[in-house]
Amino acid sequence: MSNPASKNNSAAATLARHSTDPSTSASAITPAKIDWQMDDTGNKVPVSGEFGDVYFSHADGLAESRYVFLAHNQLAERLTNLAPNQCFSIAELGLGTGLNLLATWQLWRALREMHPHLATAKLHFITTEKHPIPLTDITQILALWAQRAPELSALIEQFLAAYPPLIAGCHRLRFFDDNLTVDIWLGDAADSLTKLALDTSLRSVPYIDAWYLDGFAPSCNSTLWAENIFAQIQRLSRSGTTAATYSCAGIVKRALKDCGFEIKKVKGFGRKREMLTAIVPMPTDLADDNSNAHDHANNRAADSTHTVIIGAGVSGLLTAWSLANRGIKVTLTDKSAPLAGASGNPRALLAPKMTPIHHVDEHLHSIGYLYSSRLYQTLNDKATQQQLAPVLEPTGALDLLIKANIGTEQIADYPDEMATTLSLPQAQSISGLTAQDLTENLYLPQSGLVNPHALKDIILSHPLIQFQQIDVYDISETAQTATIKGNDQANNTVSLDADNVVICAAFESHKLDRRIFDCRKIRGQLSWFTPTTAELTNLPKVPLKYSGYCAPFTAHAGDNELNDVVEGATHLLLGASFVRNDTGTDIRDEEHQISREKLVTAIPELAAVIPTDTSLWHGRAGIRTQTPDYHPMVGLLVDSKRLWTMSAMGAKGYALAPICAEALADMMLGSFAPLSAAMLARLSPNRTRLQTPLT
Ligand SMILES: Cc1cc2nc3c(=O)[nH]c(=O)nc-3n(C[C@H](O)[C@H](O)[C@H](O)COP(=O)(O)OP(=O)(O)OC[C@H]3O[C@@H](n4cnc5c(N)ncnc54)[C@H](O)[C@@H]3O)c2cc1C
Ligand SMILES: C[S@@+](CC[C@H](N)C(=O)[O-])C[C@H]1O[C@@H](n2cnc3c(N)ncnc32)[C@H](O)[C@@H]1O
Numbered sequence: 001m002s003n004p005a006s007k008n009n010s011a012a013a014t015l016a017r018h019s020t021d022p023s024t025s026a027s028a029i030t031p032a033k034i035d036w037q038m039d040d041t042g043n044k045v046p047v048s049g050e051f052g053d054v055y056f057s058h059a060d061g062l063a064e065s066r067y068v069f070l071a072h073n074q075l076a077e078r079l080t081n082l083a084p085n086q087c088f089s090i091a092e093l094g095l096g097t098g099l100n101l102l103a104t105w106q107l108w109r110a111l112r113e114m115h116p117h118l119a120t121a122k123l124h125f126i127t128t129e130k131h132p133i134p135l136t137d138i139t140q141i142l143a144l145w146a147q148r149a150p151e152l153s154a155l156i157e158q159f160l161a162a163y164p165p166l167i168a169g170c171h172r173l174r175f176f177d178d179n180l181t182v183d184i185w186l187g188d189a190a191d192s193l194t195k196l197a198l199d200t201s202l203r204s205v206p207y208i209d210a211w212y213l214d215g216f217a218p219s220c221n222s223t224l225w226a227e228n229i230f231a232q233i234q235r236l237s238r239s240g241t242t243a244a245t246y247s248c249a250g251i252v253k254r255a256l257k258d259c260g261f262e263i264k265k266v267k268g269f270g271r272k273r274e275m276l277t278a279i280v281p282m283p284t285d286l287a288d289d290n291s292n293a294h295d296h297a298n299n300r301a302a303d304s305t306h307t308v309i310i311g312a313g314v315s316g317l318l319t320a321w322s323l324a325n326r327g328i329k330v331t332l333t334d335k336s337a338p339l340a341g342a343s344g345n346p347r348a349l350l351a352p353k354m355t356p357i358h359h360v361d362e363h364l365h366s367i368g369y370l371y372s373s374r375l376y377q378t379l380n381d382k383a384t385q386q387q388l389a390p391v392l393e394p395t396g397a398l399d400l401l402i403k404a405n406i407g408t409e410q411i412a413d414y415p416d417e418m419a420t421t422l423s424l425p426q427a428q429s430i431s432g433l434t435a436q437d438l439t440e441n442l443y444l445p446q447s448g449l450v451n452p453h454a455l456k457d458i459i460l461s462h463p464l465i466q467f468q469q470i471d472v473y474d475i476s477e478t479a480q481t482a483t484i485k486g487n488d489q490a491n492n493t494v495s496l497d498a499d500n501v502v503i504c505a506a507f508e509s510h511k512l513d514r515r516i517f518d519c520r521k522i523r524g525q526l527s528w529f530t531p532t533t534a535e536l537t538n539l540p541k542v543p544l545k546y547s548g549y550c551a552p553f554t555a556h557a558g559d560n561e562l563n564d565v566v567e568g569a570t571h572l573l574l575g576a577s578f579v580r581n582d583t584g585t586d587i588r589d590e591e592h593q594i595s596r597e598k599l600v601t602a603i604p605e606l607a608a609v610i611p612t613d614t615s616l617w618h619g620r621a622g623i624r625t626q627t628p629d630y631h632p633m634v635g636l637l638v639d640s641k642r643l644w645t646m647s648a649m650g651a652k653g654y655a656l657a658p659i660c661a662e663a664l665a666d667m668m669l670g671s672f673a674p675l676s677a678a679m680l681a682r683l684s685p686n687r688t689r690l691q692t693p694l695t
Pocket of ligand 2: 032055094129188
């Protein structure tokens with residue numbers, strides 16, 4: 001594999017390649033160049049090579065962070081006063097080394113340990129960074145902090161484990177045990193803030209509670225103190241929002257005042273004479289109350305405590321997970337059982353549709369893939385604790401680029417940890433193929449096989465999620481509540497009230513509410529067989545993508561609840577057929593043959609290994625749900641306040657559902673979504689493209 005230094009050069013080359021076209025250059029990331037200096041006490045401290053300024057104070061960066069940003073946004077007091085389920089949102093300009101984030105996280109953890117009433121409160125930390133520090137450098141920087149401040153060391157470890165590849169766009173990190181969400185928006189801060197969606201048609205509209213204005217000194221870098229940044233600060237703030245900065249420069253004072261903040265100069269950290277704190281004044285009737293009365297009044301989650309979800313495929317399960325982790329009680333329903341529909345395959349391949357890197361920041365498949373692989377790995381830790389099979393088997397995957405919309409030159413623009421091209425010997429050794437021309441390939445190190453059964457078990461073990469078998473036939477809403485009606489297992493009529501209902505019924509969603517687009521239905525059959533020991537030695541060793549995909553997998557305990565597999569045995573999975581306008585789910589021998597044919601046409605050396613007699617093969621057929629523009633549907637139904645949908649995941653539900661569920665839960669509860677406003681508009685169930693029925 002190419003070394004990281006050459007990738008940095010390649011990122012710079014990408015920037016150069018796109019720099020003639022301003023519309024594309026914005027999404028290429030130039031990583032930070034770190035120089036080192038000695039601070040006042042002889043510690044090594046990082047300095048920005050681009051801007052020639054320090055990331056944090058040479059006196060004591062951590063103490064300065066706590067003083068300037070935490071104390072002068074009154075965080076300890078405001079976080080302590082959060083109501084149950086309430087979410088507090090912080091926005092930072094300049095993630096840098098992550099020191100402010102770590103200091104905030106540590107305070108939050110300590111407060112939650114001290115105050116049991118904070119058990120369900122949440123912290124959302126949104127940060128921006130134009131020149132992210134490469135993982136090797138930030139690891140070195142934070143290793144020094146772990147020594148100097150051992151109270152941060154456990155958090156540093158978790159942060160580094162989740163540190164995203166240096167790709168433009170929003171990277172959501174979820175730290176479930178701490179009720180902490182961190183959104184790292186890589187790219188220019190003004191662009192990123194512009195992308196945060198404020199949809200005023202929703203019941204709860206998000207806003208930022210506290211700003212950390214931590215750009216380099218205005219004299220070194222004016223971009224974080226520019227008019228377009230303050231315009232966004234104004235757009236995203238409400239009365240009661242505070243801001244803090246070490247800078248007392250005239251332009252900062254003027255800009256904060258112009259966007260509605262009352263500013264105050266206070267003593268600066270250490271030897272610094274002064275710094276600024278600021279607040280958007282409260283309405284006079286609330287101004288005298290020094291508790292969080294205002295925040296309580298704006299508790300965006302306060303009127304949502306129970307949601308009913310219809311459909312327990314990957315869309316319904318992940319929506320339940322996102323809501324339950326925000327303190328919402330969920331009744332998850334399905335007319336038959338969890339994973340009864342398209343989601344119940346023995347394994348799903350987690351692999352992205354790739355795009356040239358200059359589109360990546362707005363590319364749902366890439367954002368979804370990166371978030372999913374991070375989430376599933378987190379769930380693997382939970383699976384280990386619960387002695388369950390792993391949710392994601394991190395096999396990696398090799399794409400032979402037979403049906404791909406990206407070539408090796410464009411793959412080279414990506415950081416290796418997301419996508420790379422292997423040398424021929426590496427590709428041969430990883431895949432086990434010997435005769436195939438593998439000179440052109442795409443290797444996805446974070447790809448793997450998702451075990452739907454394990455995912456379902458973990459999600460259903462959440463104490464706030466309860467599964468009920470109900471075949472729903474009616475949904476209604478009033479100003480106060482939403483109601484579903486249906487038949488339970490014993491065919492009794494049941495009715496459930498909730499604050500919100502989410503329809504995740506895939507291709508049948510429109511039957512439950514006619515406002516939902518009646519999508520294209522594409523039948524697919526997945527096939528598998530149990531190879532002999534001799535066959536096994538010649539079969540691919542990792543998942544391969546061509547015009548279809550194949551993957552070896554070993555069945556775990558419980559997998560046979562959903563499918564005809566033998567626990568402990570290795571099987572070869574082949575996918576999949578595509579039959580339009582067919583909702584039959586019978587198993588068809590001709591579709592086993594189609595999948596076999598796809599494989600041996602792409603990889604002729606396997607013709608001798610894959611049996612031609614498919615009579616002993618097993619299969620599962622499901623229906624893919626697809627919109628005409630290929631985007632899922634995620635959002636509130638038109639003219640409704642309480643009825644939502646998340647559906648039309650097409651052929652990539654396991655890559656798309658986790659990030660879509662996060663976006664949906666954020667919209668429902670008044671937090672900032674990890675997708676841009678433009679992307680949310682593209683996913684809207686009410687978008688123009690869905691106004692014309694399929695012919
Ligand atoms: C053969 C095949 C292979 C695939 N391979 C992959 C892969 O490798 N990787 C990947 O990411 N994706 C893959 N996909 C796509 C993926 O399976 C889908 O995108 C995903 O399953 C969609 O999930 P869903 O929850 O939206 O729908 P479903 O899983 O279909 O769930 C919908 C649920 O709604 C329930 N329901 C419907 N009506 C009602 C009602 N009235 N009341 C109550 N419940 C109701 C149904 O019973 C069903 O359980 C594949 C799909 C197929 C068909
Ligand atoms: C003083 S440092 C931030 C230190 C950081 N908060 C910490 O805890 O280490 C300023 C950061 O702003 C980033 N930056 C500079 N210009 C930017 C821009 N236009 N958009 C986003 N980030 C920017 C720099 O790369 C740098 O990491």
